[in-house]
Amino acid sequence: MQWQQSRLDQFPLRSISMGRRSLYLYLTLVFISCIAVFRYLHPSEGPPRPPLQQDSLHKAWNFQLDAKQLLLDSDKCERVFPGLFDEVDRAVSDRKGKNILVEELDAVELRNGYIRAMLYDQELYVIATEGGIYSRGLAVLHAMHRAIVSSPDYLPNIEFVVSTDDKLPPLPIWSFARERNDHITWLMPDFGFWSWPETKVGSYGEVQRKAVAMEQTTDNPSGTAWTWPAKVDKLLWRGATMSLPLREKFLKVTKDKPWADVKAIEWHNAESMQSDLKTMDEHCQYKYLAHTEGNSYSGRLKYLQNCESVIVAHDMDWVQHYTPLMASSGPSQNYVKVRRDFRDLESTMLKLQNDDELAARIASNSVKAFRERYLTPAGDVCYWRHLIRRWADVSFEPTPWRIENGTNQKIWRGLPVENRLADRVWERKSESVGSHRVTADDQQVWYPLYIPLLDSIPKIRLVGADTDIKPLGVRPDGDSTFTGFGQQRIAEVVLKVPRSDTAAEPKCVSWWAASSLRMRKKGFLTVECSEHRGYG
Numbered sequence: 001m002q003w004q005q006s007r008l009d010q011f012p013l014r015s016i017s018m019g020r021r022s023l024y025l026y027l028t029l030v031f032i033s034c035i036a037v038f039r040y041l042h043p044s045e046g047p048p049r050p051p052l053q054q055d056s057l058h059k060a061w062n063f064q065l066d067a068k069q070l071l072l073d074s075d076k077c078e079r080v081f082p083g084l085f086d087e088v089d090r091a092v093s094d095r096k097g098k099n100i101l102v103e104e105l106d107a108v109e110l111r112n113g114y115i116r117a118m119l120y121d122q123e124l125y126v127i128a129t130e131g132g133i134y135s136r137g138l139a140v141l142h143a144m145h146r147a148i149v150s151s152p153d154y155l156p157n158i159e160f161v162v163s164t165d166d167k168l169p170p171l172p173i174w175s176f177a178r179e180r181n182d183h184i185t186w187l188m189p190d191f192g193f194w195s196w197p198e199t200k201v202g203s204y205g206e207v208q209r210k211a212v213a214m215e216q217t218t219d220n221p222s223g224t225a226w227t228w229p230a231k232v233d234k235l236l237w238r239g240a241t242m243s244l245p246l247r248e249k250f251l252k253v254t255k256d257k258p259w260a261d262v263k264a265i266e267w268h269n270a271e272s273m274q275s276d277l278k279t280m281d282e283h284c285q286y287k288y289l290a291h292t293e294g295n296s297y298s299g300r301l302k303y304l305q306n307c308e309s310v311i312v313a314h315d316m317d318w319v320q321h322y323t324p325l326m327a328s329s330g331p332s333q334n335y336v337k338v339r340r341d342f343r344d345l346e347s348t349m350l351k352l353q354n355d356d357e358l359a360a361r362i363a364s365n366s367v368k369a370f371r372e373r374y375l376t377p378a379g380d381v382c383y384w385r386h387l388i389r390r391w392a393d394v395s396f397e398p399t400p401w402r403i404e405n406g407t408n409q410k411i412w413r414g415l416p417v418e419n420r421l422a423d424r425v426w427e428r429k430s431e432s433v434g435s436h437r438v439t440a441d442d443q444q445v446w447y448p449l450y451i452p453l454l455d456s457i458p459k460i461r462l463v464g465a466d467t468d469i470k471p472l473g474v475r476p477d478g479d480s481t482f483t484g485f486g487q488q489r490i491a492e493v494v495l496k497v498p499r500s501d502t503a504a505e506p507k508c509v510s511w512w513a514a515s516s517l518r519m520r521k522k523g524f525l526t527v528e529c530s531e532h533r534g535y536g
Contacts, residue, residue, distance in 0.1 A: 063372035070150035070381050074389070077382035084374055085386045086324040087187050092390050094183040100395040104172050105161050113137065113164035117144075118398050118414050119388060120157045124148055125400075125414030127159075136164035138421065139194035145417050146377075147384035155388050159398035164191060167296040174387070177297035177318045187321040188387060192299050193380055201280060201303065208371060210281035211306040226285045228308065228360050235312060235349055237262040237290035238278050239300075246314070246340070247292050253342040254290075259349045262290065280306070287359060288312055288352065305370040308363045310352060311335040314342065321383060325374055327365075334366040 061080055072080060105116065112131035117124060124145055129137065140162060148155060161173040168175055170184035178185040195203040213220045215227060224230065235254070241247040241264050254260040263276045283289055284307035291301050291311055297318035304311055313335055316323075328337035336352065338345045352359045373379065401410045 061373060063376070067372070067376040067378055069378045070146070071152050072378060072382060073152045074385065077386065081374060081379050081382055083325050084322065084379060084383055085390075087319070087321050088383075088387050088390045090183075091186045092394055095394045098394075100172050100391075102159070102396055105159065108161050108171055108173055111163075111165065115140070115162040115164070116159075117141075117162065117417075118157075118159045118400070119148065119155060120398060120400050122148065122151075122155060124417040125412075126417055126420045127414040133164050134198045135195070136191040137162075139191035139196070140164060140188070141417050141421060143189060143191075143194040143380060144384055145421070147381035148388075150381055151385055153385070155385060156392035157398055158388060158392045158395055160391060160395075162188070166294075176299075177320050179296075179317060180319055186387070186391065187319070189321055189380055189383060190299055190302060192302060193375070196299070204302075204375075205377070207280055207303055208306050208376075210279075211284050211371065214281040214284040215308055220281065222282075222285070228287070228363065231287040231309065232261070232285055233287050233353060234259055234261045235288040235290050236278070236283060236286040237292070238265055238276060239292070240265055242294065244294065247294075250290070250292055250314075250342055253345055257346065257349075259346070259353060261286070283307055284309060287363070288349070293318055302370075302375055305366060305375060308367040308371075310359050310363050311366060312338060312345070312348070314338055315340045322370075322374055325369060332365055332369075333362050334369050336362065 066080075078085070108114070110128075110130040113133045113136065114128070114130035115126065115137055116128040117126050119125075124141070126141070161171075163171075163173050163175050166176070168185070170178070170182040172184055173186065174188040175185050176188065176190045178187060192201070193204045201207060210220070214222070216225060218225050237250070237254070237260075239247070241251060247264075251262060251264055254262040265276055280303045283304060286307075287309055289304045289307060289309045289311055291304055291313040292298065293314075293316055297316075297320055301311070301313070301320070311334075315337060326335055327333050328335060336348060338348050398413075400413055402413050403409070404411050
């Protein structure tokens, strides 16, 4: 014991200190090695992204970094996008404390473009659909689903009805636009904010990318960077009049004016298509872009707002979800408003051309407000979530189960949206082409088919319940028609139908491949496209 004590007494304190230092050094080396191994196994894909500051979120917005930021919570959404949710809050206020009842949704007419859906426990379910208008319904469901699955906040359970039609009477449903005197309809983002493949415009992100490339780089089809000084000093418009008095008046006012490059597209005229048609990014080559409403609102506006150009629009009758953000005067002016009869259009254009600094400022305000902030994926998901939350504030709690008649069996209401989006057959039933009651006296019927303008009419194969219904011929020289910014024509297919009391109601036409009509049990004929390919 004494020996052990003497040994301890003789042990130098310096040795103890050195031993501790060696231990600390060893642990430090182990820690650094662990970090090195982790970084090797999980390499960084780039410099760390600076987070948005809580206290100055609005000022910290950076388009390049934040446009696709989908994880903003409700508080950040409010501060990053002031004014974006005014239309939703207007709809809540106009309910005047009256909650939306399930009976109101039940009373909505099942018409083309109808979708009834439910959000329950953070999952989106499609309860019922009726017909379809191109890919609009799919685009809406995709956009809504993105907003739900990326939400950092819990979203309430709701049930609602969506319509993808352009023009509807005032109803407590979600729609793309409403008339100014309609205080009942709720507004959602237009389908084009996801994609519009039928018109070859593509996804909204693609539109933005091409617009930026056209204006800021030479890496575009023109080989020129179309900055403001390089842009054509004229007002551009391309489209079809569709026999609308508003558009015909616009063409009359701008005819032969040196400040205007306005032409109506003739879809059946190869020369017109070759020389007059402009892609959306080619619109960015002009300083001034005209916007006119169509049968109701026009889906063209959001595309034009991706150009750093001055939007010149008449006084509009239709409101979209972001219309409150459009300012026609003041320091934040982001577009120019003229009278609906265009009587002041010429004087307005001459004023703009004579004050290039003013015009450049308006164009800059527009691109900063819309392309670089509000009309981005980040703004889109924030709007959808706000719409869901505020709808829940004045609506009922949905019941996820229904009782099967006569069995007392509980059945879940709706199909998960993932199933719907993956269902190619449901996707293909997209084009409504009307209906015709076939009587015993009918031997052949002409069906108008709305299809994109191609070099040739697609082949149609029609199959009935018991016998083939074969097309006897095709009349491609129908009347022109125009929807939004698309290019379409009417072709008519004559069908020889069997003598029976059957309602023929084609739902879809595949413009790339053969289609078939299959007889339903209820006696209606519906189209089921055998193949579908998106535009290249």
